[in-house]
Amino acid sequence: MKASETHRTVETVYRMERARLIAGLAAMLRDIGLAEELAQDALVSALAIWPKSGVPAKPGAWLMATAKRRAIDLFRRRRMMERKHSEIERELESEHIDAVAEIEARMDNDIGDERLSLIFTACHPVLSTDARVALTLRLIGGLTTGEIARAFLTSEQTIAQRIVRAKKTLGNSGVGYEVPRGSEREPRLGSVLEVIYLIFNEGYAASAGDHAIRPQLCHEAMRLGRILAALMSDEPEVHGLLALMEIQASRFAARTAADGTPIPLTHQNRARWDRLLIQRGLANLERAVSLGGMNGVYVLQAALAACHARAMHYEDTDWNQIAKLYDSLLATWPSPIVALNRAIAHSMANGPEAGLALLAELEDETSLEEYAPFHAARGDFLQRAGRRAEARTAFQRAAALSGNAQEKAFLSARAAEATDAPTVSSPRQ
Known part of the structure; x- marks a missing residue:
């Protein structure tokens, strides 16, 4: 050779x-x-x-x-x-x-248990969220500091410093390099799943930069999810998260136009969805449910994604079922973002006025006031309700808050095109 x-x-x-x-x-x-x-x-x-x-x-x-x-x-x-x-x-x-x-x-x-211990160590709650993400991508993902920096639109020096500080923190804290047992297992597993979920989400709906999606991050998150599922095959939430990522990732080819402009779920060509990824996702969802995890945060989100995946046409979407699942998710995982998505689901199932009523309940949530999707959803509901001027204002506010160039352009276009004619565009899918 x-x-x-x-x-x-x-x-x-x-x-x-x-x-x-x-x-x-x-x-x-x-x-x-x-x-x-x-x-x-x-x-x-x-x-x-x-x-x-x-x-x-x-x-x-x-x-x-x-x-x-x-x-x-x-x-x-x-x-x-x-x-x-x-x-x-x-x-x-x-x-x-x-x-x-x-x-x-x-x-x-096979030293799978040790690899699992490394995952749990890199995702230890003693570290900040940013440090956990960077260390996980470096140690388990094998990405260079430059690759991580490019993925998160930050400097290589910043990522390198995060990783160095994370290693020092772990060394000084006396963290054990082992898979947690007993009462420690569930919260520590939650930290691991949160890191993988954050990596996927930053790739699926980029919060900043010129591109709407960053597939590299999504693929890396799915790879980490598959490693975890192989090593922890009896954990329903692990399979639930993997199912969620696979079903969501199946839409990549249909989510953006040739120029990078986002395509809302309503207008996506579902023939371009990856049926193999959907099948894998549905199989993992079935596995999670069989393990008794139907009320888990990630299993419920996977079930929501599955509702869209099973609908061959947008008009076939079971919005009533989606609204019910969001009711369950909000009860399990109370958060302003879940409440916002629940409002979107109810607006589709029961009309825009139902969505506006639920948004009104969130007006005191200061965390949503600077959140572009909140104003985008409000603009969508108002436009569908025929309230053109208010819709334009909401879309303009959403565009001003967005840090992603493609999303900003999309929302600005919706503001310019706001009409009395009813539409059924979801703000971000």
């Missing part, structure tokens, strides 16, 4: 094994930053050695063994700086032999 081909093989193997390497090393070292450095050292060694010796039969095990040896050498050097050589040798024998044997045993086994 040519050196260039071997280098490509090394890079491919490393991308596949990177998360597993860091997970196994972090479990041994209790230091994510050091684990990442040693994994990178193993890659450098492979790039130097494999072109000469050939690719080993078990490349992942080779990388782990190399990184493990570097870890032991590091332990030895650190102790050498602190104590006499003879004392170090005795302590290495007594303290590290079991750890080494354990790592070696793992090299031929």
Whole structure:
């Protein structure tokens, strides 16, 4: 095999094994930053050695063994700086032999539990939301700081600082590198799901920038969701979140025009929806329900997405069922955003005046006053109710608040085109 081909093989193997390497090393070292450095050292060694010796039969095990040896050498050097050589040798024998044997045993086994522990560690509630997102994409997703920065429209330095601070926070807080058990499991799992959900949503409906969607983030979130579903197959909310993402992602090809302009759900060509993703999503939803998760936050949202996915034409949408599901979701997950979406659903099921009545109940929500979709929904209800001037004002307010260039253009167009004629456009789908 040519050196260039071997280098490509090394890079491919490393991308596949990177998360597993860091997970196994972090479990041994209790230091994510050091684990990442040693994994990178193993890659450098492979790039130097494999072109000469050939690719080993078990490349992942080779990388782990190399990184493990570097870890032991590091332990030895650190102790050498602190104590006499003879004392170090005795302590290495007594303290590290079991750890080494354990790592070696793992090299031929699936270390899925350790990868799961890495996910839970990267998403630990001790970290800020931004730090959890950045660290998860870096450690489990394998994205570079530059790729993360571009995805979130921020500087590479900002992302690098977030990641460094996150690693330092984890190191100083004494967080255990393990999958939580007992009463800690549910809230910690909620933190993991929240991170994946945020990554997907930022890709699905970009809050800023020139593009309405960023598929890379959505695909990365789905990949993380599939890893989690494989490792936690008995958790209904895990399958519910994966179902939600797959069904929503099925609309990508139909959500924007050739020039990037958003296409509302009412006008999307459903023949362009990805039926395979829909089938996968519905299967995951069925799995979640079979596990008793029908009242979970993500399962309910997946059920809502499924209502749209099952309708072959917009006119076939079961808005009454969607309104009922939003009633349940609001009871389970009270939030202004859910209440807003519930108002949209009821406006479609029971008319624009019903939607306006529900929006009136949210007027005291200060968090919605600066939220573009709130004013977009109000503009939609008003236009459908024949209140043209008020609708134009609401759309103008929504456009002024939007940070996304394509959405701003879409809302400005709706403000300019507001007429007495009834329409059925949803503000953001």
